[in-house]
Amino acid sequence: MQHHTVQQLSAGPRAGKYVYTGGGERARYVECCADAFLLVYGVPEDERDSSPAWQDVGHDTAADAYAHMRAVLLTRLTLTGRLADWSGCTAPVGGRICDEPTKGVAQIPPMHFQEPLCDEHRTPETVAAMWDGPGDWSGSW
Ligand SMILES: [Zn+2]
Ligand SMILES: [Zn+2]
Known part of the structure; x- marks a missing residue:
């Protein structure tokens, strides 16, 4: 079962920001901001923070993350x-x-x-x- 929702990043370079995510219980990925499947969980911790893709990931509010996912899907x-x-x-x-x-x-x-x-x-x-x-x-x- 895949779950799609907004969650707040709890760790990493963008901790505290909101993103729209998909995936299963353990391997979650950002759906709204990153074109590539940027793994939030399920990758080794020392590799997790180094991706330059993080710069463009995350929103200040949950509403912004929902709105971004909607905008992406409408495209x-x-x-x-x-x-x-x-x-x-x-x-x-x-x-x-x-x-x-x-x-x-x-x-x-x-x-x-x-x-x-x-x-x-x-x-x-x-x-x-x-x-x-x-x-x-x-x-x-
Ligand atoms: Zn986004
Ligand atoms: Zn008509």
Whole structure:
């Protein structure tokens, strides 16, 4: 089981800063700030502090770490996916659902967000309004 949440770094050059992390119970890695899997735990202590990647890791508040993870995931949004079958656009429009038939789909991989959206609503702005993630979650990915 993988757990995704914000935690405060308890050791290392950025102790006290908040990061969005993933991984299992023992091997945790930073998801929001570092492109590479920067191990917080599970690496030898003498190697842990020397990575130059630390300079760009960590936020002053937990809210900042959630917001950063959200921003990172929104950059991975794809709007070019196609569904095999027609679906109704799920975008909320003035208190109802658009429901315009579409094969277009907006996706934040691997499974953060996947909704059929018509050509008009298949935009980053619509997705940002519909999706309030990632928050905390657990799963096999
Ligand atoms: Zn971050
Ligand atoms: Zn629509």
